[in-house]
Each structure stands twice: as C-alpha cells, then as structure tokens.
Amino acid sequence: MTTNGAGGSSVRGNGAAGGPVLDARALNRATLARQLLLHRSGRSALDAVGHLLGLQAQNTRPPYYALAARLDGFAPERLSTLMSGREVARIVTLRSTIHTHTADDCLALRSFVQPARLREPGNSRTGPAGVDLDRLAAVARELVEAEPRTMAQLRRALGAVWPDADPQALGVAARCTLPLVQVTPRGLWDESGQVALTTAEHWLGRAAGPVPTAESVVLRYLAAFGPASVRDMQTWAGPTRLRPVFERLRPRLLSFRDPAGVELFDVPGAPRPDPATPAPPRFLPEFDNLLLSHADRTRVVPPAHRGRNWTGNQAHRTLLVDGFLAGLWRLGADALVIEPFGTLPKALREEVAEEGERMLRVLHPGQSYDIRFAAEVRR
Numbered sequence: 001m002t003t004n005g006a007g008g009s010s011v012r013g014n015g016a017a018g019g020p021v022l023d024a025r026a027l028n029r030a031t032l033a034r035q036l037l038l039h040r041s042g043r044s045a046l047d048a049v050g051h052l053l054g055l056q057a058q059n060t061r062p063p064y065y066a067l068a069a070r071l072d073g074f075a076p077e078r079l080s081t082l083m084s085g086r087e088v089a090r091i092v093t094l095r096s097t098i099h100t101h102t103a104d105d106c107l108a109l110r111s112f113v114q115p116a117r118l119r120e121p122g123n124s125r126t127g128p129a130g131v132d133l134d135r136l137a138a139v140a141r142e143l144v145e146a147e148p149r150t151m152a153q154l155r156r157a158l159g160a161v162w163p164d165a166d167p168q169a170l171g172v173a174a175r176c177t178l179p180l181v182q183v184t185p186r187g188l189w190d191e192s193g194q195v196a197l198t199t200a201e202h203w204l205g206r207a208a209g210p211v212p213t214a215e216s217v218v219l220r221y222l223a224a225f226g227p228a229s230v231r232d233m234q235t236w237a238g239p240t241r242l243r244p245v246f247e248r249l250r251p252r253l254l255s256f257r258d259p260a261g262v263e264l265f266d267v268p269g270a271p272r273p274d275p276a277t278p279a280p281p282r283f284l285p286e287f288d289n290l291l292l293s294h295a296d297r298t299r300v301v302p303p304a305h306r307g308r309n310w311t312g313n314q315a316h317r318t319l320l321v322d323g324f325l326a327g328l329w330r331l332g333a334d335a336l337v338i339e340p341f342g343t344l345p346k347a348l349r350e351e352v353a354e355e356g357e358r359m360l361r362v363l364h365p366g367q368s369y370d371i372r373f374a375a376e377v378r379r
Helices: 024-034 045-051 062-070 076-084 103-119 133-146 151-161 167-177 200-204 214-225 230-237 243-252 346-363
Strands: 012-014 088-092 098-102 180-182 197-199 254-257 263-266 282-284 318-321 324-331 335-340 370-373
Touching (some): 062 076, 088 200, 103 214, 133 167, 133 197, 151 167, 335 346
Antiparallel strands (some): 282 318
C-alpha cells in the first residue's frame, strides 16, 4: 500500500503543529523508494543519474556500485559509455565534493551551488592573498581549455603568473571559481588515469544555461530524498538559508512531522510505501548519498549504529538489511567479506549472500569470489 498524505500505516498520529507524523520506518521506506533501493528500477543509467541528482564519486568506482544496487540490467560499461560519450561527467558540486552528474546537471547544479563555492577561496585558510579572482578564473580557463591539466600542472602555471601567492591556494581558487570536470579515462570502469581537468563547457561542448531556480532544485531533491526538512536539503546541497524557498513552495507541498516534531515537506504523488513493505538487502558503496543527504540520518542509520560506517573521514562500504544500516562489506582479492553488526538469522544470511552473489555477477563477471561472513564488527 502507498499513502500520499495523512492516514494509512505510513503515518503515526498527527503533529501538534500540523501534519501527520512519519516514524523512522515510514521515512525509511519512502526514501528507499525514491532512491530506487526498495525495488530495483528498469530506468536507464542516464535517467537514474539524473533522477538521483548525481552520485557521490570521491573514488572512481562507487557510482558503479551505486547503480548496480539500484538498477535491473545494469552493467558497468553502460556508465563508462555515458562517461566516454560525455553524457555524464565527474565534477565538484554538492557539499564541495566530487559527483558523477548528467551533462545537464554538471552545468545546472554547479551553477546552483556556485555561490557557496565562491566563498571558499575568500577564507583565511585557502584565499590567495592579493589575487583578483576574476582574472585568475580567466587565466585558469584559458589554460585548461587549451589542454586538460592535472592540478599540479595548473598550480605551476598559475604560480608563474602569481609567483608570490600560495600555489595550493591558487589551485583551490581555480577549482572554486570554474566548473572543472575530470576528463576520461578517469572514472571509466576498466581503465585508470590521473585527474586531468578542463571546464564543463569545453568538455560538454555547450555553455551553461540559466541558473536553476532554488524552487526547482528543492522539488527535485524532495522527489529523490523526501520527505525532508529544510535542514535536510541544506545538508544535501551545501547552500543555507533555504527556509524562504520552502515557504514559497508551501502551497504546492505536503507537510509532515518526524517523531521529534521537525516539519518535513514532500511533493504530492511521490511514493510513501507502507512501512511493512519488505526491503531486500542492498550493498552500497562508500559515501553513498543515501547516507549523506539528510541532517537526521535515523531514517537509514539506527541510533545504535551511528558512526559505525566511518573511520575518521573515510566512509566504509555499507550493508542494508531491512532497509537500515546493518553492517559493512569489503571486496578482497578472492572474497566478498560481509561484517554484520549483529547476528543475522539463517534466512537473512542467505538473502544477503544471494544479493552479494548478484552484485559480483553484475560488476565482476568471470571472476571467482568466495562469500564470507566475518564476526560481528565491534567498534
């Protein structure tokens, strides 16, 4: 059963300040459905990347694992083909991190977050003192559009123009002022390459269009990650002070509350499945946006497991069981090693192993791996 407003088993009571209350399971199932993780989707890889507003991509392989968990019929060459064909690309956007975006979103979402990126070179830690950022952007653009440059090459070339400036700061400023994409073969599944940069406009062969309205981006975010609060949206994107945007959209949105009373917004007609809907196991890559795109992550991360998928600044690959974080996994030379946070009943272990086998068939066909369950992870 899917509910699209008050009532039904996906809501609990009524919020004192208005709007039904959605508990953690209701939010979990709604978010999984939007994220194509409750049921695998028949969408194309390009359509999925667009619907999800990009895939977190600090490392090169996570976007492939993210799509393998979400799509029926996916094969890694499908994303590689899109990347080599310049229909998707790797670029710094949301939260100042690298994402794999559609060509349209490389231009549009980077424009949306550009004000936040421009604030970075002006702080005392990274700001190149005495350097005019408009001139720096023009010089850097000419350099990387003449030929793709590694960041080291770009820093050296900029340093020749501003010899008294900190080279690291010059590189950061170039990355923040220009929409720099990583050119292939970087990011292709079966190839490797160092990071070489050019502008999105040059790589994609077209200029950026108008900056998307904040309202349009909010609606897309809710469709992929909702129901969500204003703070959730700000956590996902990086820009702040979005409350007025939600208020302008209020007549077009539904309103809910989480168990703590925080107001959540959603788009009418979006899926909000019954909390009892089964959620199959899923293997997610490190830094998957499912676990990064809300201020309150209890819809996916039980309080008892908070922080267990991180060591310092490094995220681990995660296992979902019944829709929630339930363990970690790693792929060694000869085995997929699954580290559940607790004891899994035999039937669940079999489901998890079956999902692991599927992932290996999709992403590593022709290679032989054992599947091993490690002892419970204790941290």
